Amino acid sequence: MSEPAQWEIEKGVPIVQPAHLLHDVPLPTAAIFEAPLAYNLAWMQRFADAHGAKLAPHGKTTMAPALFKRQIEAGAWGITLATAVQSVAAHAHGIARVLMANQLVGRPNMTLVADAIERGLEYYCVVDDVDNVRDLGGYFAERGLTLNVLIELGIDGGRCGCRNVEQVEMLVAAIREEPALALAGIEGYEGMIAGSNEVAAVRAYGERLVETVRTLHASGVLQRETPIVTASGSKWFDLIAEAFDKAELREHYTPVLRPGCYVVHDHKLYAGAMSDVKARHPRLEGELQPALEVFAHVQSLPEPGLAIVALGKRDIGHEPDLPLPLRRYPRSAERSVSVDVSGWRTTHIMDQHTFLAIPHNADIAVGDVLAFGTSHPCLTFDKWRRMLCVDETLEVTEVITTHF
Amino acid sequence: MSEPAQWEIEKGVPIVQPAHLLHDVPLPTAAIFEAPLAYNLAWMQRFADAHGAKLAPHGKTTMAPALFKRQIEAGAWGITLATAVQSVAAHAHGIARVLMANQLVGRPNMTLVADAIERGLEYYCVVDDVDNVRDLGGYFAERGLTLNVLIELGIDGGRCGCRNVEQVEMLVAAIREEPALALAGIEGYEGMIAGSNEVAAVRAYGERLVETVRTLHASGVLQRETPIVTASGSKWFDLIAEAFDKAELREHYTPVLRPGCYVVHDHKLYAGAMSDVKARHPRLEGELQPALEVFAHVQSLPEPGLAIVALGKRDIGHEPDLPLPLRRYPRSAERSVSVDVSGWRTTHIMDQHTFLAIPHNADIAVGDVLAFGTSHPCLTFDKWRRMLCVDETLEVTEVITTHF
Numbered sequence: 001m002s003e004p005a006q007w008e009i010e011k012g013v014p015i016v017q018p019a020h021l022l023h024d025v026p027l028p029t030a031a032i033f034e035a036p037l038a039y040n041l042a043w044m045q046r047f048a049d050a051h052g053a054k055l056a057p058h059g060k061t062t063m064a065p066a067l068f069k070r071q072i073e074a075g076a077w078g079i080t081l082a083t084a085v086q087s088v089a090a091h092a093h094g095i096a097r098v099l100m101a102n103q104l105v106g107r108p109n110m111t112l113v114a115d116a117i118e119r120g121l122e123y124y125c126v127v128d129d130v131d132n133v134r135d136l137g138g139y140f141a142e143r144g145l146t147l148n149v150l151i152e153l154g155i156d157g158g159r160c161g162c163r164n165v166e167q168v169e170m171l172v173a174a175i176r177e178e179p180a181l182a183l184a185g186i187e188g189y190e191g192m193i194a195g196s197n198e199v200a201a202v203r204a205y206g207e208r209l210v211e212t213v214r215t216l217h218a219s220g221v222l223q224r225e226t227p228i229v230t231a232s233g234s235k236w237f238d239l240i241a242e243a244f245d246k247a248e249l250r251e252h253y254t255p256v257l258r259p260g261c262y263v264v265h266d267h268k269l270y271a272g273a274m275s276d277v278k279a280r281h282p283r284l285e286g287e288l289q290p291a292l293e294v295f296a297h298v299q300s301l302p303e304p305g306l307a308i309v310a311l312g313k314r315d316i317g318h319e320p321d322l323p324l325p326l327r328r329y330p331r332s333a334e335r336s337v338s339v340d341v342s343g344w345r346t347t348h349i350m351d352q353h354t355f356l357a358i359p360h361n362a363d364i365a366v367g368d369v370l371a372f373g374t375s376h377p378c379l380t381f382d383k384w385r386r387m388l389c390v391d392e393t394l395e396v397t398e399v400i401t402t403h404f
Numbered sequence: 405m406s407e408p409a410q411w412e413i414e415k416g417v418p419i420v421q422p423a424h425l426l427h428d429v430p431l432p433t434a435a436i437f438e439a440p441l442a443y444n445l446a447w448m449q450r451f452a453d454a455h456g457a458k459l460a461p462h463g464k465t466t467m468a469p470a471l472f473k474r475q476i477e478a479g480a481w482g483i484t485l486a487t488a489v490q491s492v493a494a495h496a497h498g499i500a501r502v503l504m505a506n507q508l509v510g511r512p513n514m515t516l517v518a519d520a521i522e523r524g525l526e527y528y529c530v531v532d533d534v535d536n537v538r539d540l541g542g543y544f545a546e547r548g549l550t551l552n553v554l555i556e557l558g559i560d561g562g563r564c565g566c567r568n569v570e571q572v573e574m575l576v577a578a579i580r581e582e583p584a585l586a587l588a589g590i591e592g593y594e595g596m597i598a599g600s601n602e603v604a605a606v607r608a609y610g611e612r613l614v615e616t617v618r619t620l621h622a623s624g625v626l627q628r629e630t631p632i633v634t635a636s637g638s639k640w641f642d643l644i645a646e647a648f649d650k651a652e653l654r655e656h657y658t659p660v661l662r663p664g665c666y667v668v669h670d671h672k673l674y675a676g677a678m679s680d681v682k683a684r685h686p687r688l689e690g691e692l693q694p695a696l697e698v699f700a701h702v703q704s705l706p707e708p709g710l711a712i713v714a715l716g717k718r719d720i721g722h723e724p725d726l727p728l729p730l731r732r733y734p735r736s737a738e739r740s741v742s743v744d745v746s747g748w749r750t751t752h753i754m755d756q757h758t759f760l761a762i763p764h765n766a767d768i769a770v771g772d773v774l775a776f777g778t779s780h781p782c783l784t785f786d787k788w789r790r791m792l793c794v795d796e797t798l799e800v801t802e803v804i805t806t807h808f
Contacts, residue, residue: 005497007519008492008496008497008807011487015512015515023511025512026510026513026516027513060718082716083415083714085414089412089414092412092413102703105703105714105770105771106430106701106771107427108419108429108430109431115411119411128704128706129770131770131771154706156707157707159706159712159754160703160712160757161704297510299506299509300563302564302566308563310506310509314808350563351464352464352487353563365535366509366536367510367536369510378755379717382718385808404415
């Protein structure tokens, strides 16, 4: 009874092809617009190139191999992932170099990674714990493999990573006792930094990363010819790039930036972060563009001023801000003729419903389609097993899979 | 490049079988315990039977056909779903009768449902909008099919549904003009009711549903021999059952309850709702038991008093309450020997990390496994494409698929 039948359908997938989003797709559906996607891929690669840094975009944002492929083709050095399963999934879909920005913990996870390394994956993970170093050293020695590790440098009150020089030195000593481990550099994550001096604090953290990798390199403990120094989420990538932008690093190290959200950007949280980047770099050309939207039907109009949309937490991220209504496609209109919805406002979201406050005299009907933007794209991607790439007329150009 | 290779793995799935959760599964993983699952299935069916009601559990909670199958085998009348795609997915996996508790909107969604009806699906959806009635009437006439509809009765300030008798009468008149539509009864959802008089308000709403279906039945407009009257989420199912518990309804109608979360229950939100049910019915035997947990590794111990767990918003629901640490399985211990973690507290969750406040002298190591409970199970199910059923020793009994 639980075997799928041949007529099974996945949500958001066209029922005929070629397909138009408004006419051939059971809504809701998540759409990625080709033009801003291509623009963002090129923009961020150009930004990294201009600072002499490599790009290893955080793949956990999308977990979409088709987008990883576009990132690699645009010039990315590798893909960053968060877990062993994500790393192996990326490799299974053709990604040759993975930076896992977490400790590799637990024997089944180590087994997955070791198997992938045997199949040719170039893999780096981070370490911040002496017990973990011993576990990894023992396991990979047993397998007859070398594991590349980066020491994670953290901040007080932050997430993972060594808080001080003494912890780094203890880890270096522990790694040196494990012949199966190769210390390849330093990793950090500045995204936890917040507060009134956050820009200065991120700059200082970037400098600390650079100083730490220099010190380790000088002491001869790094086992990679061009040691890796890497950091950056999607908000402060420009400040980390500045810290890495040194001739010495470009020539003798591998500085790696890891923004993830840039690939589709967003309509609020990272839109704001982009404005900050532009303010810090007035001569920077162009800027990231929002490429991800979710389309859904007006489902019920039960009271004046209230529209219920067939869109819920199962379909779109709702943090830190509720979904943002962008445009309305009247049910009776020609293909992709949209109208403005300024002043319409999302007030509440449930598993399968979104509540919109609309003017009492709003022109709206059950069956109209609304396009929504997001604030932070990550938690929209993991609602979809398949997403649609579309052109500006809403014709579907590609159906891509995600692998969360 | 984006074609999956044969070594692809999905998160939370054993890498050998037979499998033990702590030794053969890349964590994190979501687990459903067999004993409380079986208990809950029997408990809720017995509860519905005792009130002369049918059970059509809300399937959007789990979207797991293997669990739908167990619900049907326990005696459920059908499965409730929220969308056209969910309905068709359930039918593709063997569910013969589906109650879709939303309006069916948009031609591609209508096409999916009509195709499934042609393949034998017994399907009911709700209506609350005259335009939608005309759309449905036109589309299903064109297809030469009959569509069963239930009028949705809403509440002022609530979600979907008719607010008053006049709206119901307008809908009845509109449905009578569409020969392809069969008006089969009344549907409602009391889960939006809140406030100081909520229990009385839910009781009054239950009575209003019953009165409305009686009035429509008496006027001869219902086209089903035993008209359907249905409501209930997972919180107030006992109050709706009371409203439906009448000899007349049992004999001449089809009263249907639709709780969803009961199947795995939870550790906080619905645990509290269960206490309220027990307080209202002191002689009720037994109570629902939490069956769903998520297991994850301690990932980093960067500062005294802080543990970072390899578990994030991608793995577990975090609303209305953050994940609840239940037990610790020390990395060095024998199989499934767990220790208490009372006093440990989740303080923050990110996409891939959970922050735990722990005592400064806590016995904990990177690589220990923690089991977490949830507050509201729905938004944990949709993080997983495969989940593990386990026995009390954590041996895996079945790997089930979800179809979100």
